[in-house]
Amino acid sequence: MQNDIVAALDIGGTKIAGALVDRQGRILVRAQRPTPAQEDGETVVRAVEAVVAELAASPHWGRARALGIGSAGPVDASKGTVSPVNVPGWRDFPLVERVAAASGGLPVELIGDGVAITAAEHWQGAAQGYDNALCMVVSTGVGGGLVLGGRLHPGPTGNAGHIGHISVALDGDPCPCGARGCVERIASGPNIARRALDGGWKPGADGDTSAAAVAAAARAGDPVARASFERAAQALAAGIAATATLVEIEIAVIGGGVAKAGDVLFAPLRRALRDYATLSFVQNLTVTPAMTGTDAGLVGAASAALGARDAAVAGVGG
Numbered sequence: 001m002q003n004d005i006v007a008a009l010d011i012g013g014t015k016i017a018g019a020l021v022d023r024q025g026r027i028l029v030r031a032q033r034p035t036p037a038q039e040d041g042e043t044v045v046r047a048v049e050a051v052v053a054e055l056a057a058s059p060h061w062g063r064a065r066a067l068g069i070g071s072a073g074p075v076d077a078s079k080g081t082v083s084p085v086n087v088p089g090w091r092d093f094p095l096v097e098r099v100a101a102a103s104g105g106l107p108v109e110l111i112g113d114g115v116a117i118t119a120a121e122h123w124q125g126a127a128q129g130y131d132n133a134l135c136m137v138v139s140t141g142v143g144g145g146l147v148l149g150g151r152l153h154p155g156p157t158g159n160a161g162h163i164g165h166i167s168v169a170l171d172g173d174p175c176p177c178g179a180r181g182c183v184e185r186i187a188s189g190p191n192i193a194r195r196a197l198d199g200g201w202k203p204g205a206d207g208d209t210s211a212a213a214v215a216a217a218a219r220a221g222d223p224v225a226r227a228s229f230e231r232a233a234q235a236l237a238a239g240i241a242a243t244a245t246l247v248e249i250e251i252a253v254i255g256g257g258v259a260k261a262g263d264v265l266f267a268p269l270r271r272a273l274r275d276y277a278t279l280s281f282v283q284n285l286t287v288t289p290a291m292t293g294t295d296a297g298l299v300g301a302a303s304a305a306l307g308a309r310d311a312a313v314a315g316v317g318g
């Protein structure tokens with residue numbers, strides 16, 4: 001069992017990454033294809049099958065005992081289907097069945113991409129050693145996942161911890177998900193940029209209106225840019241405080257492009273957390289940047305596959 005490895009897939013709107021990963025979390029082999037996101041579902045799955053075939057051609061493949069998939073969501077792990085918002089050709093697409101067939105019958109574990117990044121942070125990153133953690137990705141959207149009682153908590157469908165669509169402004173702006181005032185509607189990169197522009201912030205000579213450009217302006221002291229980050233920080237703090245109060249997390253880990261703003265985000269976030277996380281059992285909550293990088297999705301999918309594999313082996317044994 002020590003010699004076992006697992007296969008992992010990280011499926012997003014722009015690329016499909018694959019890897020063979022050992023028990024220490026080392027990536028032994030990689031494969032990657034662009035996601036033909038606007039094509040029909042069969043064309044998209046052929047790109048996935050090509051990645052699996054490339055992994056299967058490796059001499060290490062014979063040691064692979066399971067395959068983990070972290071996919072853009074929503075996913076439904078209970079049915080083995082995915083319906084990624086940014087891959088319209090896949091709606092209730094039977095991804096698990098197709099990947100199992102492509103892999104020659106390996107057991108397949110499906111989780112959402114936010115849950116995958118959480119698994120990676122718990123295994124190798126900032127949430128290592130914490131039994132109760134919320135990990136978030138703040139970028140174009142806002143996603144997340146939970147570790148509870150020392151274990152990844154994907155929930156029945158693989159989406160638990162999706163903090164981006166908790167409402168923190170009851171009468172707030174409509175969110176594409178159908179609700180109002182969601183964390184994502186306030187704290188995502190595009191919303192940070194939009195709010196700064198609406199408030200009169202002007203981009204520099206390069207015309208860059210990304211959240212990263214707003215962060216640079218905030219760092220240089222621009223009050224509108226700072227205010228936009230402070231509002232985002234407030235929304236994140238309210239969502240984190242709600243989560244902490246509900247399930248007693250000890251740490252909130254934040255990754256994604258917006259987290260690269262550093263203190264521009266984290267300083268007002270830690271201040272706002274004092275306003276919202278008030279009860280004794282949530283006051284000592286740590287908030288920290290994520291440590292895993294671009295491989296987090298793959299590493300997390302591998303971690304989920306290893307966890308499922310070990311549970312299955314333990315089940316057979318006793």
Ligand SMILES: [Zn+2]
Nearest residue numbers: 165175177182
């Ligand atoms: Zn929403």
